[in-house]
Amino acid sequence: MTQPVSTPLQQLVVLIREATGNVIPAARLGSLEEVAQRRAQVTVRGGLDEYVRALAAHQLDGEWGTLVSLVTIKESYFFRAPQQFDVIVKQVLPALVRARAGPRHLRIWSAACARGEEPATLAMLLAEEPSLSGWSWTIVATDLDEEALAGARLGLYGERAVAQVPPDLLERWFKRRGKLFELDATLRSRISYQILNLAHAPYALPFAELDLVLMRNVLIYFRRPLQRWVVSQVAKLLAPEGYLFLGASETLWQIQDELESVDLGPCFAYRHRKSQPAAAPAPAPPKRSHRRPTPPPAPPAEERPRWTDQNPRDWSVSRAATAVAPAPEPPPAAPAGGVQERLLAAARDLSENRVEDARRILEGALAADPSEPATHALEGFLHDLCGRTEEAVGSYRAALYLDPALFQPRVLLADCLLRLGKRDLAEHQFREVLTLLTSGREKALALFEGLPLPDRERAGRRCRQVLKGG
Ligand SMILES: C[S@@+](CC[C@H](N)C(=O)[O-])C[C@H]1O[C@@H](n2cnc3c(N)ncnc32)[C@H](O)[C@@H]1O
Structure with a gap:
C-alpha cells in the first residue's frame, strides 16, 4: 500500500x-x-x-x-477573569493560610503564563494581602515561549494589558514609561520565570508540592489525550490542600477523575477528591510528598513529543519520528467537512434525544479538534439538556472564548447563569448579546438548525425581557 x-x-x-x-x-x-x-x-x-x-x-x-x-497565542492581560482572583483572595488564601500556618510559605505555579500578566496579577494581590505579612511565597511562572518569558522579565506592558488593573494598584505597582507601564521591580523579583513545555515530561519545577496552580487558557489548544495527561501531571504536583484554576471557559469534565471541581461561587477550582469517584478504580490517596521515586509516565503515545533529550530548551524532535519523507503521520486535522458532518450528526442525535450517541460524537470531535467553537457549543447544549448546568456553562464559555461573536451560546450561557442564581453574571451576558445584535457583528450557529436555538429576534426579546426584570 x-x-x-x-x-x-x-x-x-x-x-x-x-x-x-x-x-x-x-x-x-x-x-x-x-x-x-x-x-x-x-x-x-x-x-x-x-x-x-x-x-x-x-x-x-x-x-x-x-x-x-x-x-502560539499569547492573549492575556492583568486581572483576566477577575472573579477567579477575587475568589483566590477571599476564599483560597484564607484556606491556604490555615493549612500552611506551620511553614508560613506558599508555593504557586502559573503554568503557561504568556508575558507574565497572570503571575504578576497574583503577585500584586499576595503583596497586598495583610494575612500574608511575615510569610514567604514564591510564584514560579512558566511558558513554552522563551520570547514571552523575556517580555515577562522585562515587565513592560501596554495600556490594553493593564486596563483592568484597579487604579490604586496601578498607581502602587506600575511606573509610567511613555506609552508603557513598568511593573515594579521588587514584585518582579518575587516571580521566578522559567521555560517549561507542558507537553514534555518531567516538569522541572523548584517545588515537589504546589499550593496553588493557575493553568488557564492553555489546555484548550491541546487534544483530549494530552489534556488528560497534562492534568494528571499537575495533579501529582498539587498538594492535598491545593487548588487548581483553569481558564474560566475550561472544564475537566470527562477528561479526568483525579481532581474534582469545587464550586466557589463565581467560579470553579479543582482539588484532590475527598472521596473516590463512583465508577473509577480506587486511586491512591493524595500523598503528602509528591516527589516521584520513578520517572513519570510518558504522555499518551498519540501526543507524545519525541524529544532527543530532556532539555526543554531543545525544540528538536527525533529524526526517526519526524523524517519528512515519507510523511511522519497521516495528514493531521480532520478536514473541515469531517468536523461539520460530525456536528450535524450530533445535532440530529440531540434533536431526537439520542443523548449518548451525541456525546460520543462530540467527544470524538473535541479530541480531533478542540478549537472548533461549534463543538463546544453543542457540548454545552448536551449538558444543558441533561440538567448539568454548571458543565453547560463551561462548554458555552469555551465556545465563546473561541468565537466571542456567537450570540446563541451567549444567550444559553446567560440562561444557565440565571438558573444557577448568578443574576449579575447573567445580565452581563444578556447585555453583551444585545450589544452584539445591535452592532450587526453577531454570528449564528447555522449548523444547528434542527435544534431549538434562539434566532436573532427571539434572542433579542429574551435579553430585553430579563434585563427589564423578567
Ligand atoms: C492564551 S495564553 C494564556 C495566558 C494566561 N495563562 C492567561 O490565561 O491569560 C496561552 C499560553 O500558553 C502557552 N503554551 C502553549 N503551548 C504550551 C505548552 N506546550 N507548554 C507551555 N506553555 C504553552 C503559549 O505560549 C501562551 O503563552
Missing part, C-alpha cells in the same frame, strides 16, 4: 503538535503558511518544503523557539 502523501504544511502542523501539543485549527492554516514561508526565506532561503525538512532534521539552530513564538 502506498503511503498517503502529505504537504509540507501538513507535516509542519504535525511537527508543531508533536513538539508542543498545540493543534493548529483549519482556520489558522493560512496564517501558519504565511509565517512558515517567511521563516523559510530567512532560514533556508528556499520554499516551505526545504524549511520543514530542515526543521525536522534539526538543521536550524534555535528555529523552533522562533516558530513557536510566532504560532
